[in-house]
Structures are given as C-alpha cells and as structure tokens.
Amino acid sequence: MNNSINYNWYPGHMTKARRMMEENVKLVDLVIEIVDARCIQSSENPDIDKLAKNKARLLLLNKADLADPNKTNAWVAEFKKRGIEAIPLTAKNKVKKKDIDAAVECACAEIIARNKARGISGKKIRAMIAGIPNVGKSTFINSYVRRTATKTGNKPGVTKGKQWITFGDKIELLDTPGILWPRFDNQITGQHLAFIGSMNDQVINIEELAFDLIGFLMKFYPGTFEKRYEVKESYTEEELTDDYGQEIKPALAVMQAIAKKRGCMRRGGDYDYDKVSKLILEDFRSGRLGRISLEIPKAAIDRFEIEEK
Ligand SMILES: Nc1nc2c(ncn2[C@@H]2O[C@H](COP(=O)(O)OP(=O)(O)OP(=O)(O)O)[C@@H](O)[C@H]2O)c(=O)[nH]1
Ligand SMILES: [Mg+2]
Numbered sequence: 001m002n003n004s005i006n007y008n009w010y011p012g013h014m015t016k017a018r019r020m021m022e023e024n025v026k027l028v029d030l031v032i033e034i035v036d037a038r039c040i041q042s043s044e045n046p047d048i049d050k051l052a053k054n055k056a057r058l059l060l061l062n063k064a065d066l067a068d069p070n071k072t073n074a075w076v077a078e079f080k081k082r083g084i085e086a087i088p089l090t091a092k093n094k095v096k097k098k099d100i101d102a103a104v105e106c107a108c109a110e111i112i113a114r115n116k117a118r119g120i121s122g123k124k125i126r127a128m129i130a131g132i133p134n135v136g137k138s139t140f141i142n143s144y145v146r147r148t149a150t151k152t153g154n155k156p157g158v159t160k161g162k163q164w165i166t167f168g169d170k171i172e173l174l175d176t177p178g179i180l181w182p183r184f185d186n187q188i189t190g191q192h193l194a195f196i197g198s199m200n201d202q203v204i205n206i207e208e209l210a211f212d213l214i215g216f217l218m219k220f221y222p223g224t225f226e227k228r229y230e231v232k233e234s235y236t237e238e239e240l241t242d243d244y245g246q247e248i249k250p251a252l253a254v255m256q257a258i259a260k261k262r263g264c265m266r267r268g269g270d271y272d273y274d275k276v277s278k279l280i281l282e283d284f285r286s287g288r289l290g291r292i293s294l295e296i297p298k299a300a301i302d303r304f305e306i307e308e309k
Pocket of ligand 2 (some may be wrong): 137138139
C-alpha cells in the first residue's frame with residue numbers, strides 16, 4: 001500500500017504554511033502544539049523544534065478518548081524526560097480550564113518568573129495553537145474559548161493587526177491556528193496518518209489500507225475483531241487456502257469473515273472488499289474497535305513487550 005500513499009502536501013503548501021508559521025511565531029511567547037494521541041510521533045511536526053526555538057512549548061495529546069490510556073501515559077512520561085510539558089486532552093468534550101491553565105503555567109514558568117522579577121504582574125502570555133491538519137485545533141479553541149473568552153479585536157501596534165482572543169485569565173491567543181505539515185521521511189508515518197483518517201481517503205487504496213490495519217491490530221491488539229464482529233482471528237493452514245489452492249493471508253481471512261458477518265457481499269457471492277474495508281476503517285476511526293494507539297515511545301517498548309517495527 002505504501003506506493004499509494006499521497007500526503008496531499010506538495011512543496012507549495014508547505015512553503016506557505018512555513019512562512020505563516022515563521023511570521024506568527026515571532027509574536028508569541030508560547031507555542032501550543034496539538035497532536036493526535038493515537039499516533040503522536042507521526043502527527044508531531046518534524047520541524048517544530050526549529051520553528052519554535054526559544055519559545056515556551058506545550059504539547060496537547062488530543063483525541064485521548066480514542067487512544068490507549070496506558071500508552072498515552074507512557075508518552076506523557078517520555079515528554080517529561082525530554083523536558084516538554086505534555087497533557088492528554090479530549091477537546092471534543094468539555095475542556096477543563098483548570099488543567100489547561102496549570103499546564104500553561106508550568107510550560108511558561110520561566111517567563112512568569114522573569115516578569116515577576118521585573119515587577120510586572122498580570123501580563124498575559126501570548127500563545128498560538130499549531131498542528132497538522134485534523135488534529136483538533138479548531139475544536140480545542142472553540143471548546144476552551146466558549147467557556148472563557150471574549151474576542152479582544154485588533155490591537156494595532158502590538159499585534160500588527162492580528163486578531164487575538166482572551167484565552168482564560170492568563171493567555172492571549174492568536175485566533176488563527178498555525179497549520180503544520182506532517183513528517184515525510186518514512187512510510188509508517190503515512191500509513192498511520194491514513195489509518196486515523198488524516199489523509200484524503202480518495203487518494204489511498206482503501207482495501208490495502210484496511211488489510212494493513214487488520215494486520216496491525218491482529219499483532220498488537222489481538223482479540224479486537226473477535227470482540228467486535230465475532231469472527232475468528234486464528235486459522236488452520238487448510239482454512240488459509242482458497243478454492244484454487246492459493247494461500248490466503250490471515251488478515252485477508254479475517255476481512256472475508258467480517259464481510260460475511262456484516263453482509264458486505266456482492267451478488268454472485270463475491271466479497272465486497274470496498275464496503276468491508278470502509279466499515280472496518282470507520283469502526284477503528286470512531287473508536288468502536290476500542291481505545292487503540294498505533295505508536296509508543298521507543299523507551300517504552302520493553303514495557304509493552306512488543307518489538308520495534
Ligand atoms: N474523538 C474525538 N474527536 C475529536 C476530538 N477533537 C476533535 N475531534 C474531531 O476531529 C475532527 C477534526 O477536528 P478540527 O477541530 O476540525 O481539527 P483541525 O486541527 O482544526 O483541522 P484543520 O482545520 O483541518 O487543520 C473533527 O471531526 C472533530 O470532531 C477529540 O478530542 N476526540
Ligand atoms: Mg481547523
């Protein structure tokens with residue numbers, strides 16, 4: 001499937017996004033990067049360290065409701081080791097203002113201390129939200145801001161005409177989130193972003209994608225398909241041979257079993273692979289297959305007893 005992945009990010013897009021980001025980052029003290037908790041490494045921007053150099057940083061691990069909580073916690077610990085404040089988040093639910101404020105205060109401790117030493121109190125932290133497409137930037141801003149903010153409008157001079165939002169008591173937020181680009185350097189990243197639906201499905205071979213997802217889940221989350229669709233996940237050699245004597249991969253056998261169970265069949269008895277693939281991907285993306293994370297920090301591999309890919 002890897003050849004069929006298309007990032008939808010060609011150099012023109014990236015240049016524009018980078019220029020915007022470079023311009024906006026100059027205006028802020030804090031960069032809040034949002035990533036997808038199910039695949040943190042793949043949804044992190046590869047250039048953010050450089051882009052946000054000398055700025056305070058906060059990482060929000062969003063869609064935590066869909067991710068495996070143990071793995072999310074392992075990531076929080078990993079980022080702590082790296083000196084980065086990271087917190088799990090479910091932006092689509094009510095965001096707890098208190099938690100965000102505490103994390104911001106932690107991430108901006110140096111700035112706050114510096115202001116205090118200079119006798120400045122009540123100075124708002126200027127922040128921006130950034131992240132690759134579809135991680136929940138708008139959802140987070142709406143969910144948090146609805147509870148706490150009023151638009152402050154333009155502030156000529158200070159903000160060069162940018163719109164700022166009062167964000168809680170301590171933050172002033174740039175009202176347009178920075179769109180970042182994903183990693184391009186490895187195929188696994190592309191595959192994981194496609195699994196979670198962060199890439200345009202129209203440019204991807206959906207059947208191969210679903211086949212790969214089944215393979216991944218059978219290996220790392222065994223029992224998922226038995227539980228959801230009541231289909232077998234292990235097969236005898238005989239069962240893995242088709243009518244023509246050809247070998248069938250276990251993931252394909254699972255796909256066919258789900259197709260039968262869920263009536264994804266064509267007239268004449270052929271499998272409707274397109275339909276069953278969409279069903280499986282949709283069930284995964286919406287959390288109906290359970291809380292699943294695709295990635296763990298390298299340091300936690302032993303703990304989860306799975307080999308490195
Ligand atoms: N399950 C779940 N879904 C979420 C959460 N936050 C956002 N979403 C969903 O993710 C999708 C993308 O959210 P947006 O807020 O539009 O993401 P964005 O980062 O602003 O996307 P772009 O503007 O395209 O860059 C929407 O369908 C949201 O409903 C969350 O915490 N949990
Ligand atoms: Mg948005």
